[in-house]
Amino acid sequence: MAGFRIQFSLAALQLTVASVAVVLAIFLAPSRLGDACLAIMIVCLSAFCLVGIAYGSGNVRPFCLGASVPLGLVLLYFGTHLDQIFDMWWFITVERSRALEFRKMLATAIIGGIVLGYLCVGFRRLLRGNDSDSRPE
Numbered sequence: 744m745a746g747f748r749i750q751f752s753l754a755a756l757q758l759t760v761a762s763v764a765v766v767l768a769i770f771l772a773p774s775r776l777g778d779a780c781l782a783i784m785i786v787c788l789s790a791f792c793l794v795g796i797a798y799g800s801g802n803v804r805p806f807c808l809g810a811s812v813p814l815g816l817v818l819l820y821f822g823t824h825l826d827q828i829f830d831m832w833w834f835i836t837v838e839r840s841r842a843l844e845f846r847k848m849l850a851t852a853i854i855g856g857i858v859l860g861y862l863c864v865g866f867r868r869l870l871r872g873n874d875s876d877s878r879p880e
Contacts, residue, residue: 809863810856
């Protein structure tokens with residue numbers, strides 16, 4: 744394993760920091776709008792992951808595979824707890840701790856998707872080296 748060298752991309756680092764900052768800013772917003780934005784982000788990111796799994800090449804596919812796991816779990820939670828989610832969004836009285844728990848789950852899924860995606864890319868690079876399928880030689 745002497746030929747394995749980790750490469751860092753400044754663009755990927757900046758994108759990661761910016762996306763985590765946006766998620767945390769929305770998480771700390773004190774309104775129901777923040778909850779709706781996080782939920783919409785979950786649905787959109789899940790769709791982007793599915794497109795990346797189907798049509799991605801190189802490191803895009805393992806990143807999307809890793810990121811889709813926490814996002815899929817949250818979508819499963821959406822499907823099984825729709826009545827409680829609608830109660831929170833339509834301002835029906837819900838305990839503050841329950842709404843905060845929902846918000847924490849959404850933010851954790853987004854940040855966890857980013858982390859797990861990077862772990863899958865690192866594992867792919869560990870197995871195959873730093874070569875990429877999409878780069879012509």
